[in-house]
Amino acid sequence: MKQLQRAKIDDFKAHFRGDVVLHSDAAYDEVRQIWNAMINRRPALIARCTSSEDIVQAVNLARKQNLAVSIRGGGHNIAGNAVCDDGLVIDLSLMKGVRVDPNARIAKVEPGCTLADFDAAAQVHGLATPLGINSTTGVAGLTLGGGFGWLSRKYGMTVDNLLSADVVTADGGQVHASETKNADLFWGLRGGGGNFGIVTSFEFQLHPVGPGVLSGLIAFPFDQAKSVLTQFARFTETMPDDLNVWMVTRKAPPLPFLRADVHGKEIVALALCYAGNPAEGEKLIAPLRRFGTAHGEHVGVQPYTAWQKAFDPLLTPGARNYWKSHNFSRLSDGAINAIIEYAGKLPSPQCEIFVGVIGGQAARVAPEAMAYSSRDANYVLNVHGRWESAAADERCIGWAREFFAKSQPFASRGAYINFLTQDEGDRIAFAYGTTYNRLVELKKKYDPTNFFRMNQNIKPV
Numbered sequence: 001m002k003q004l005q006r007a008k009i010d011d012f013k014a015h016f017r018g019d020v021v022l023h024s025d026a027a028y029d030e031v032r033q034i035w036n037a038m039i040n041r042r043p044a045l046i047a048r049c050t051s052s053e054d055i056v057q058a059v060n061l062a063r064k065q066n067l068a069v070s071i072r073g074g075g076h077n078i079a080g081n082a083v084c085d086d087g088l089v090i091d092l093s094l095m096k097g098v099r100v101d102p103n104a105r106i107a108k109v110e111p112g113c114t115l116a117d118f119d120a121a122a123q124v125h126g127l128a129t130p131l132g133i134n135s136t137t138g139v140a141g142l143t144l145g146g147g148f149g150w151l152s153r154k155y156g157m158t159v160d161n162l163l164s165a166d167v168v169t170a171d172g173g174q175v176h177a178s179e180t181k182n183a184d185l186f187w188g189l190r191g192g193g194g195n196f197g198i199v200t201s202f203e204f205q206l207h208p209v210g211p212g213v214l215s216g217l218i219a220f221p222f223d224q225a226k227s228v229l230t231q232f233a234r235f236t237e238t239m240p241d242d243l244n245v246w247m248v249t250r251k252a253p254p255l256p257f258l259r260a261d262v263h264g265k266e267i268v269a270l271a272l273c274y275a276g277n278p279a280e281g282e283k284l285i286a287p288l289r290r291f292g293t294a295h296g297e298h299v300g301v302q303p304y305t306a307w308q309k310a311f312d313p314l315l316t317p318g319a320r321n322y323w324k325s326h327n328f329s330r331l332s333d334g335a336i337n338a339i340i341e342y343a344g345k346l347p348s349p350q351c352e353i354f355v356g357v358i359g360g361q362a363a364r365v366a367p368e369a370m371a372y373s374s375r376d377a378n379y380v381l382n383v384h385g386r387w388e389s390a391a392a393d394e395r396c397i398g399w400a401r402e403f404f405a406k407s408q409p410f411a412s413r414g415a416y417i418n419f420l421t422q423d424e425g426d427r428i429a430f431a432y433g434t435t436y437n438r439l440v441e442l443k444k445k446y447d448p449t450n451f452f453r454m455n456q457n458i459k460p461v
């Protein structure tokens, strides 16, 4: 850091209650790391906030010193926007408070919470709200992009369950946003990502869930893929809201319920979760077992919090990751054929193609009700390129891009903003679709200088 800046930093540190991490600190390399090891950025300083006052101070420092700013919640975003080069990372990951009011079925959640933090606190009262499927993901980034998971068919997108948010704006001001206060900002926060300010507290609606849910995996041989996928596509069009079934095709990890000779071979797995009475769920999932002759299954009643962590071992931080994603309103034969073709040439043992199912309650909200507009995205395809060494970058990224292009003709409109990589800036307007113009207007009002631009950026022009 230059001398002048050093004095400013010392001044900042004198008033900041959290940790300030600089290049020279031992913790620097650890703290700047995020989930996707493809991202290797070197910020000038990292302000690890402990309160909304810390966040205001960090925003003011960046504005006055003209520093680039990035915001870090759970650090999971594939595009790596949580970290910037040479600027200020406003790191919220130490702010992990969750306050549950079980009578009102409401939770107040701080922006450093992971899904595991939130789920654990809410499940003490037998409650939950729809979140994602990997418990180490940050609640903040997931919510601001839309958020969907096992409970979304029953209770909607994560943003459908957001009641209000406290926000620090680009000028360092603090505002409350809800349906009745700063309603325009509240509209934009529900899908508009980190474009409008820094959320210091989220207030969510909770619902009774579990504590035990019928859930698990059924794994089929890859040579049955066409039949399994076709039946999956039709079954998921009419299944009740309480049930969710996702599809993942990949090389089999060494799961104990699979024979050793299946490990490392391509499989098609159905992952299911039933959010109602398990006995009812058992009847509803019976047809899934007849989609083919399964290698094996691991299905039963388990704590909701355990199912929320079921995929964590496959999604650990530190690997190199590159994603591509489409929305589908319906999984056509063409889409199924493309999935099978590219699942048949996975470029690394960790690459996978998954199809998340939404629909249900999430599809019943009007597309213009809030920034997240993809209400016809009944299926979200994620081409998940994942590998260990930089030497495989070209091969794995090439595979993901090729499959993305091949499956594009069968996709519907929009895209999930939370699955876009850093090279997909040109897809942002397409991703939002009908709400994009209104988002631009909102950006002009709340962040006219584009102070918050390390995100899937909505430019104020």
Ligand SMILES: Cc1cc2nc3c(=O)[nH]c(=O)nc-3n(C[C@H](O)[C@H](O)[C@H](O)COP(=O)(O)OP(=O)(O)OC[C@H]3O[C@@H](n4cnc5c(N)ncnc54)[C@H](O)[C@@H]3O)c2cc1C
Residues within 6 Å of the ligand: 035, 070, 071, 072, 073, 074, 075, 076, 077, 078, 080, 081, 082, 092, 111, 131, 132, 133, 134, 136, 137, 138, 139, 140, 141, 142, 143, 144, 145, 146, 147, 148, 149, 193, 194, 195, 197, 198, 199, 200, 315, 418, 419, 454, 455, 456
């Ligand atoms: C393994 C894995 C599994 C996933 N599974 C799902 C899933 O099942 N469902 C789903 O919907 N998504 C899923 N996602 C995508 C996930 O929603 C996004 O990656 C999301 O951005 C992660 O949020 P984060 O807080 O961890 O990320 P970060 O990288 O910390 O933040 C992402 C961006 O959000 C903004 N941001 C973060 N915090 C704030 C804040 N407090 N105020 C304002 N802006 C903020 C910033 O622009 C930041 O760059 C998954 C991601 C991964 C890596």
